[in-house]
Amino acid sequence: MEKHEQLYSGKAKSVYSTDDQNLLVMHFRNDTSAFDGKKVAQLDRKGMVNNKFNAFIMEKLTAAGIPTHFVKRLSDEESLVKRLQMIPVECVVRNIAAGSLCRRLGVKEGIDLNPPTFELFLKNDALGDPMINESHVRSFGWASEEQVAAMRELTFRVNDVLKQLFLGGDMLLVDFKLEFGLTAEGELVLGDEITPDGCRLWDKNTREKLDKDRFRQDLGNVVEAYEEVGRRLGIQL
Ligand code: TMP
Ligand code: ASP
Numbered sequence: 001m002e003k004h005e006q007l008y009s010g011k012a013k014s015v016y017s018t019d020d021q022n023l024l025v026m027h028f029r030n031d032t033s034a035f036d037g038k039k040v041a042q043l044d045r046k047g048m049v050n051n052k053f054n055a056f057i058m059e060k061l062t063a064a065g066i067p068t069h070f071v072k073r074l075s076d077e078e079s080l081v082k083r084l085q086m087i088p089v090e091c092v093v094r095n096i097a098a099g100s101l102c103r104r105l106g107v108k109e110g111i112d113l114n115p116p117t118f119e120l121f122l123k124n125d126a127l128g129d130p131m132i133n134e135s136h137v138r139s140f141g142w143a144s145e146e147q148v149a150a151m152r153e154l155t156f157r158v159n160d161v162l163k164q165l166f167l168g169g170d171m172l173l174v175d176f177k178l179e180f181g182l183t184a185e186g187e188l189v190l191g192d193e194i195t196p197d198g199c200r201l202w203d204k205n206t207r208e209k210l211d212k213d214r215f216r217q218d219l220g221n222v223v224e225a226y227e228e229v230g231r232r233l234g235i236q237l
Contacts, residue, residue, distance in 0.1 A: 001025065001080055011037055011125075012050075012197060021083070022184050028054070028077050032197070034216045036125040041215070047077040049226045049237055050195040055079055056235045057162070057194040064161045066154060067189040069181065084181025084191045087143045090121040090129065091155040094175040095163065098200050099213075101175075104131075110207065116159060118152055123179070150188050151180050158190070166201060169232030171210065174200035196226045 003025045004017040011033035016025040028051040033040045051073065058070035071080040094117045097107045101117070120137065121129045137143050143151070155178050166173045176199040179192035192198075196211040203210060209217075210225040230237045 001074065003078075011040075013193070018080070023071065024081050024083050025074065026079050026081050026193075028079075028193075028195075032212075032215055032222070034212060036128050039216070043215075043223050046223050046226070049223055049230065050193065050197060051077050051079055052235060052237050053195050053226065053230055054193045056230075056233065057165075058190075060165060061158060061161060061190065061194075064157070066157055066161070067187060069183070069189050069191045081191075082183050082189070084183060084189065086123075086179060086181040086191060087147065087151070088123045089132070089137055089142050089151070089179075090123050091151050091178045091180070092119045092121065092175060093117065093155050093159045094119070095159070096172060096174040096200075096202075098174050100131075116156075118155065120148075121177075147180075147188055151178075154178075154180070154188075154190065158194075162194075162199075165233065166229075167204070169229070170204045171229065171232060172202045172204050172207075174202055174211075176200070196229055201229055 001018045006014055006016050008015045012029055012031050014027045018025055028047040030042045030047045032043050032046060055073040058068050061068055069082040069084050073079045094101055094113050097111045097113060098109050102109050120132050122132050134148050137148055138145060158178060163173045178190060180188055181191040182188055199211055200213060201210045209219060210229050214222045214225050227237055
């Protein structure tokens with residue numbers, strides 16, 4: 001698939017048009033960012049590791065019947081995806097308290113959340129991705145009531161699949177963020193990526209952090225931890 005002009009460049013990925021107006025090339029760069037772009041770095045191999053990781057996870061989700069934009073991996077750092085009209089809302093499920101939940105509610109990191117929580121955030125770096133609720137999504141027309149219900153249902157289904165998958169590698173899926181969009185046919189599907197950049201993953205026994213918190217908290221060995229997660233899942237990196 002021929003790559004044409006760059007349509008968009010985000011904090012860690014760039015998106016290119018192709019010969020087919022309904023397909024895009026997603027390029028995973030080595031750029032790493034946190035805190036809404038306030039902390040940035042270049043990490044060797046991260047683009048390749050995340051691209052291969054994302055392809056593996058998207059294929060697992062497709063096999064589990066979850067619709068995604070993913071078509072196929074093209075190269076070390078590139079994948080082909082369906083063009084989506086993105087819904088500017090991030091869906092977060094938490095199985096264990098960490099990150100902004102602890103700061104917001106003053107709860108201790110590591111407590112089990114039963115049932116898991118479901119939260120919505122507006123995708124807007126300038127505003128620091130503020131937390132929103134379903135009523136905001138409706139009133140501002142970001143998505144319909146049915147679309148919010150579908151995003152919620154799909155996010156919990158992804159949680160069920162991924163929790164089991166990571167548990168198989170002795171890892172706990174603490175939390176994760178998903179983004180959705182609409183295909184040219186109007187179907188709501190999972191977009192963006194699933195990588196250790198947008199999840200929290202802990203070793204089940206030691207609770208060692210194996211995700212982007214290593215970068216946020218200056219714990220070192222960021223890409224090495226992503227590679228360890230990949231190794232435990234049997235991903236060829
Ligand atoms: P939080 O604790 O910062 O709210 O994040 C919860 C999870 O969602 C964590 O795994 C990181 C991910 N996330 C992103 O990747 N990007 C975002 O913009 C947000 C709000 C969360
Ligand atoms: N992914 C979000 C951002 O870039 C949250 C984070 O990673 O800290 O701001």
